[in-house]
Amino acid sequence: MVKMELLRSSLILAVILSVFMGHGSWALFTPVDNFLIACGSSQNVTFFGQTYVPDSVQSSLALKGLGNSVVTTSNSSIPLPICQSARIFSSTRSYKFDIEREGRHWVRLHFYPLPSAGHNLTSATFTVVTENFVLLNNFTFKNYNGSYLFKEFAINVTSDNLALTFIPSNNSIAFVNAIEVVSIPDQLLPDQAMALSPSAPFSGLSGLALETVYRLNMGGPLVTAQNDTLGRTWAKDEKYLHVNSSAVNVSVSPATIKYTASATSDTAPNWVYATAQTMGDPNVANLNFNITWVLPVDPNFTYFVRVHFCDIVSTSLNSLVFNVYINANIALGSLDLSTLAGNLDVPYYRDFISNSSGESDTLTISVGPDPNADVPNAILNGLEIMKISNEARSLDGISPVETLLVMRQKKSKTGIIVGSVVGASAALLLIALEETSSALLEPEDNSTNHIPDIPLTPLEPFDNSVSMIEGVNSGTDDDAEDAATSAVFSQLVNPRGR
Numbered sequence: 001m002v003k004m005e006l007l008r009s010s011l012i013l014a015v016i017l018s019v020f021m022g023h024g025s026w027a028l029f030t031p032v033d034n035f036l037i038a039c040g041s042s043q044n045v046t047f048f049g050q051t052y053v054p055d056s057v058q059s060s061l062a063l064k065g066l067g068n069s070v071v072t073t074s075n076s077s078i079p080l081p082i083c084q085s086a087r088i089f090s091s092t093r094s095y096k097f098d099i100e101r102e103g104r105h106w107v108r109l110h111f112y113p114l115p116s117a118g119h120n121l122t123s124a125t126f127t128v129v130t131e132n133f134v135l136l137n138n139f140t141f142k143n144y145n146g147s148y149l150f151k152e153f154a155i156n157v158t159s160d161n162l163a164l165t166f167i168p169s170n171n172s173i174a175f176v177n178a179i180e181v182v183s184i185p186d187q188l189l190p191d192q193a194m195a196l197s198p199s200a201p202f203s204g205l206s207g208l209a210l211e212t213v214y215r216l217n218m219g220g221p222l223v224t225a226q227n228d229t230l231g232r233t234w235a236k237d238e239k240y241l242h243v244n245s246s247a248v249n250v251s252v253s254p255a256t257i258k259y260t261a262s263a264t265s266d267t268a269p270n271w272v273y274a275t276a277q278t279m280g281d282p283n284v285a286n287l288n289f290n291i292t293w294v295l296p297v298d299p300n301f302t303y304f305v306r307v308h309f310c311d312i313v314s315t316s317l318n319s320l321v322f323n324v325y326i327n328a329n330i331a332l333g334s335l336d337l338s339t340l341a342g343n344l345d346v347p348y349y350r351d352f353i354s355n356s357s358g359e360s361d362t363l364t365i366s367v368g369p370d371p372n373a374d375v376p377n378a379i380l381n382g383l384e385i386m387k388i389s390n391e392a393r394s395l396d397g398i399s400p401v402e403t404l405l406v407m408r409q410k411k412s413k414t415g416i417i418v419g420s421v422v423g424a425s426a427a428l429l430l431i432a433l434e435e436t437s438s439a440l441l442e443p444e445d446n447s448t449n450h451i452p453d454i455p456l457t458p459l460e461p462f463d464n465s466v467s468m469i470e471g472v473n474s475g476t477d478d479d480a481e482d483a484a485t486s487a488v489f490s491q492l493v494n495p496r497g498r
């Protein structure tokens, strides 16, 4: 009997553990702020195991001024379920999130121009800003090759709220399908990293905004948000290989990966470290070559580059010694992975700051053998490239927030949205820029600026048109992957695609 009981409880424990671990994860880090919002939706949307709540939930949302409407579709042939609805703004509007824990947050925006009776979302041209940073400037799907735009930013929020403001361009509208605002562990993104050429520390990153432009799982499968403790997506790397025959993919079981205090599953999922590209083709006579990835980037910005390594190929310590280059510059010379990581199968990563290569609009990463190594080989397991905000505190163009808001306010009638929405873990307030920008708004607009904190009126009638859409007009290149997958990557694949 006792034995049975023991057996049963250990079985239960095993089940609990496997559920816990299988979920990847939120084991290590639980985001204090975790807003997942399905804009314009009338119901919760569950996607990859997470629940996105409507921005109008509990009907405690009042919309004043003209032109707030929503569009929804029941057609499931769109990239993601959270894109089946959108909120449309015909004047400058803000979502305001109450932030419980200051520090970096993911700000993820999903845009998919649904067909709408009253509006053409494909030709909508708009700008998105926080109080301090420009995230998108005069974006329109007309100039963009994809049918779906996903943007991920890492913003250090240093007050108790974050306002996301949507600014329609002249005579246009703005829209958004889904928004995520989620805490990031403090230790994930450093304040300082090494710049190359000349080699010097670059500090002050924590005060700047970052935008993910590439996040790649070398030699590996697509890793989706549900397999990442921080909800990140890791794309395949093959299409960026300069000479794809130069690389051979390798993989081990993800369970082999031995995390340490300095590289945890929050650094990158074990699926990333368990696969890699290596030189390793024994049939090639001359093994003295680099594996190079060529990544198109906007040359007007500087980039944060994180290279992820894990020696999953060696059978003994100190046998894998290689060089890492960013553009033509040596980033890591004679990198002896097992010495630095302490063992085989142990993750290791390094951060750099780099511009694009020379006058070109690409950034290149190369790994190649060290002449002194016993075995000529080189490895790369993962790569992240994030755009760093410029002097104008912009990630898109050279106009600062103040200019974009003022320019817009001269023309628009500012409507106000007030309301409260219950987010995934906390309350979300959806209101206009009351504090920071009221000075900017006031001269232009003296009627609707200050509004009661408590929403009083019920929702105005929405344009709840159920529309059919023509399916995914995928402008991206990977037909082999399913629509959802290629849509997720339309931005990562083509960061300059607009």
Ligand SMILES: *[C@@H]1O[C@H](CO)[C@@H](O)[C@H](O)[C@H]1NC(C)=O
Pocket (backbone or CB within 6 Å): 169, 170
């Ligand atoms: C918007 O309108 C203003 C004034 O009419 C004009 O100066 C500006 O060029 C327009 N901007 C765009 C992006 O069309």
Ligand SMILES: *[C@@H]1O[C@H](CO)[C@@H](O)[C@H](O)[C@H]1NC(C)=O
Pocket (backbone or CB within 6 Å): 103, 104, 156, 157, 158, 185, 186, 187, 189, 190, 191, 205, 206, 207
């Ligand atoms: C965010 O900014 C504050 C103030 O500059 C700084 O103290 C903090 O370390 C930053 N946090 C992160 C995670 O960069």
Ligand SMILES: *[C@@H]1O[C@H](CO)[C@@H](O)[C@H](O)[C@H]1NC(C)=O
Pocket (backbone or CB within 6 Å): 219, 220, 221, 236, 249
């Ligand atoms: C590894 O490379 C082989 C041969 O090129 C390819 O068929 C396979 O899909 C690759 N594996 C992954 C996970 O990308």
Ligand SMILES: *[C@@H]1O[C@H](CO)[C@@H](O)[C@H](O)[C@H]1NC(C)=O
Pocket (backbone or CB within 6 Å): 238, 239, 244, 245
């Ligand atoms: C090399 O890359 C090109 C373009 O991405 C692709 O068409 C080709 O199939 C790849 N070859 C191999 C051997 O993977």
Ligand SMILES: *[C@@H]1O[C@H](CO)[C@@H](O)[C@H](O)[C@H]1NC(C)=O
Pocket (backbone or CB within 6 Å): 288, 289, 290, 325, 327, 328, 329, 366, 368, 369
């Ligand atoms: C690898 O690339 C670097 C940087 O471009 C270059 O200096 C080096 O000579 C290359 N190594 C080989 C073996 O081609």
Ligand SMILES: *[C@@H]1O[C@H](CO)[C@@H](O)[C@H](O)[C@H]1NC(C)=O
Pocket (backbone or CB within 6 Å): 298, 299, 300, 496
């Ligand atoms: C870079 O900046 C220059 C000068 O401001 C501008 O002409 C060019 O279009 C910008 N390039 C991109 C890719 O935005």
Ligand SMILES: *[C@@H]1O[C@H](CO)[C@@H](O)[C@H](O)[C@H]1NC(C)=O
Pocket (backbone or CB within 6 Å): 195, 196, 197, 302, 353, 354, 355
């Ligand atoms: C990038 O380019 C800018 C402008 O040319 C320069 O000021 C800066 O030092 C460069 N940064 C790095 C890391 O190379």
Ligand SMILES: *[C@@H]1O[C@H](CO)[C@@H](O)[C@H](O)[C@H]1NC(C)=O
Pocket (backbone or CB within 6 Å): 044, 051, 052, 053, 423, 424
């Ligand atoms: C929607 O999701 C939220 C958060 O998970 C939950 O509290 C709420 O009960 C859900 N509403 C419905 C109608 O399922």
Ligand SMILES: *[C@@H]1O[C@H](CO)[C@@H](O)[C@H](O)[C@H]1NC(C)=O
Pocket (backbone or CB within 6 Å): 074, 075, 076, 077, 468, 469, 470, 471, 472
């Ligand atoms: C949804 O869109 C697809 C692709 O255009 C289309 O084939 C399908 O008929 C649509 N579904 C409905 C219910 O209209």
Ligand SMILES: *[C@@H]1O[C@H](CO)[C@@H](O)[C@H](O)[C@H]1NC(C)=O
Pocket (backbone or CB within 6 Å): 145, 494, 496, 497, 498
């Ligand atoms: C968009 O696609 C067209 C046609 O496929 C191509 O000519 C153009 O270069 C692409 N634009 C960008 C910015 O990639």
Ligand SMILES: CC(=O)N[C@H]1CO[C@H](CO)[C@@H](O)[C@@H]1O
Pocket (backbone or CB within 6 Å): 022, 023, 221, 222, 223, 224, 226, 227, 271
């Ligand atoms: C590549 C990958 O990470 N795949 C796994 C993601 O998570 C789901 C469910 O937890 C697994 O079924 C996949 O194999």
